[in-house]
Amino acid sequence: MLQVEALTHRFRNGNETTTVLSEIDFTVHKSEMVALLGSSGSGKSTLLNLMAGLMKPTEGSILIDGQSIERMSENQLALFRRSHIGFIFQSYELIPHLTVRENVELPLVFQGLSNKERHQRALALLAQVGIETKSEMFPSDLSGGQQQRVSIARALITEPAIVFADEPTGNLDTQTEAEIIQLLISLNQKLGTTFMIVTHEQEVARHTERILRLKDGRLLGSEEVVSA
């Protein structure tokens, strides 16, 4: 599903070059739920941006669903993200003037789907994340947990091959964090979508199937999570 091979990324600052990621190799299988765990400055956000095609790597390759994304143009990447990748942001990133349903439908608008199909799919997903009654509300009317549910529904609406979640519980309280983690687990099991959760919290990572530890730009290893 996701294959990262010999990935190295360097930043150039004047004459100085900083290596932020070095020789990263790992594979994520279909329907797997993997955590990318690392402290601040470990390079996990850079790795996420590279995997999402928002940055180009200095060396190495990234294959999603068998397609190498590092040589794609900006438009090709947009089209690829539209159909293969879902995003969950730490601060939800909902469009404030669109309703909950319209926010969830947005990726389908770019795909040019009909109104009717968009409505049906959005409402079905909102029901799955448990906020179908809020569909005509605006994001500002919702709590943080509810907004993150909308963000999750939006990430899943295109039935992507993989969903990248960047600190999905970073802005939530402990109870809501647990609810969101449970929701992601249940969606992973029910829909079979591959999830990669980027986090600095061990507590969040331990709910996934496998943890990829990142430190100072190097992958320390991959460890299976033994469920309690």
Add this chain to the structure above:
Amino acid sequence: MKLKDYFRLGWDQLKRRKVVTSLCALGIAIGSASIIVALSFGESITHYSEQQMNQWFKMDELTVSSGYSPPEDGQAEGTSVEVTLPMLELIRTIPGVQAAAPFEQIDHVSFVVDESKNGYVSLIATELPALPDFGYELRQGAITDIDNVIILNYAATLDIFDERTLALSQMQRRNNGQASEQEPISYPVYQKTIELQKEIQVGDGSIKTLKFPLRVIGVMARPEGLPPSMIHNPKIAYISLKTANHFQNEIAAAGGLATSMDNRPIQETRVKVNDTKLIPQIEETIRKLKLNVYSNLYQQERMSEELMIVRLVFGGAGLFILLVASLTIVVAMTMATHQRRRQIGIMKVLGATLGQIRNMFIFEATLLGILGGLLGALLSHWVIWGINAVVIKLSGDGSNSEILFISYWVLPIGMLFAILTGVLSGLYPAISASRTDALTAIKRE
């Protein structure tokens, strides 16, 4: 992405930023209204001026008079070419000629009606049945081709006074210092006999007054659109060619001359054409008959040049306002692009292509243009209505005819300019928005 989605998202953005939207739309509206008013102004003034020129200069008429044929081989001198009745018939057959008739200035005479009322007219000899073909309308009577009858224009029925009333009227005018704005009363002359009077010096040096009675069989309609002060002149009376000959023969006889005016050539002929565009062509054909011909086309050309300047000034002002409006849109939309960088970044992450982002902004600017255009059309109608109301009030001729009007083709042009302004000024912000780096946009805040 579907068209209605572009529309919905664009409209949504315009609704959200009501103040900026209103200001931008108002800017475009003022610009497009200026262009609509400028074009309408030019169009209306041209139409009005053509009407006025037709009334005064007879733009659709040619004047033909006798010409000169240069000497041919073996001839010492050239010959004069006169307009004769067969020549007139020939002119009538030229394509585009609606009517041709002699209009000869015979004399300036005074007349008496009802024994004591005096008036004066300029006497013109013509073929009376041809008058309607030249646009003359009667308010009283009907035209018949008989002799010893006369048709007066409206002005000729005014200022018919006895000596005492005439003196009073002249004194009143001198005291007021200006022409009266009151509608003058037409004297009832229809079906009456008026006596043309001509003073002639006879052989012994004494003055003899020739009296020539004629029956008034028609009075022409009052000229439209003229204020009361301008309808007193010119005072014209029309008589048949035969009556004119008769009148002139009597004058000659009274003066002791035995000359007969019968069968003399026509001095001046007027030719009315179907379309003013045909004038140069008809003029050329008549010249080939070795006759003199002239038209008032040069007046129209001169007026067109002057009106073109008026149009350019108004159009230029409109374009300048649109340019200023478009700068406002560029600034407003560039600001909006910066304010919405994060939103654009999210959309790109969610799969929006460069083209889709660009189109969203162009669509928004187009909607702004349409909004401004519609507002501009409304605004221009109010402006035209206002100007007409002022003109009608100031003209004081009692007529309610509106001078300015908006032609059917002007509104789409105004709309087109408004939309073009929207689209063109939305281009830079749209391209700038589409180039927003998604990662930077998301990271920024």
